[in-house]
Amino acid sequence: GAGVSQSPSNKVTEKGKDVELRCDPISGHTALYWYRQSLGQGLEFLIYFQGNSAPDKSGLPSDRFSAERTGGSVSTLTIQRTQQEDSAVYLCASSRLAGAWNTGELFFGEGSRLTVL
């Protein structure tokens, strides 16, 4: 596609349920990133993929969070047993090369807004 596509755009769930958030990066972009944007917290790095492997998953807040990427393309972020503090906008970004400084640009999707009741 022309840009990074994320789905769903909005998700309301009940505490304790599992959710899956999907990211479809720009075709040909080998690097894929997940960030979380909370009110007043800025953007919090979660995980980075190079191809299908995740060299850096240091930002995942707990073992309830996991992510995978298949075929060097689509990525899914899964949150198990959701908690109210998981409510945030989850942003996905992709770049053509590993290491943002090579291109100087991450291309962001519009995000998935998660609300946990």
Add this chain to the structure above:
Amino acid sequence: AQSVTQLGSHVSVSEGALVLLRCNYSSSVPPYLFWYVQYPNQGLQLLLKYTTGATLVKGINGFEAEFKKSETSFHLTKPSAHMSDAAEYFCAVSGTASKLTFGTGTRLQVTL
């Protein structure tokens, strides 16, 4: 490790006035610095970047930023604000790690 501090979560300027958004960074290696802008209900987009070379960098929509190593700063400026500049602005730093570390953002309000 890298970190970014953006001074002022909200900045309000009059249309036509100077825009100054402050960013200070910390980096254990020579930094690469970025400003991103987020318009309402949209994803972030790159405004400008500093990697190497000229310390004054120009971006889209008339914005520019100057890398000052001695002050560890990368402030964003625009000589004359326009209503369409109202958005949230994020400063970010990248070092050797394959990720950007973002500041908490500054929301710019432009008034008539």
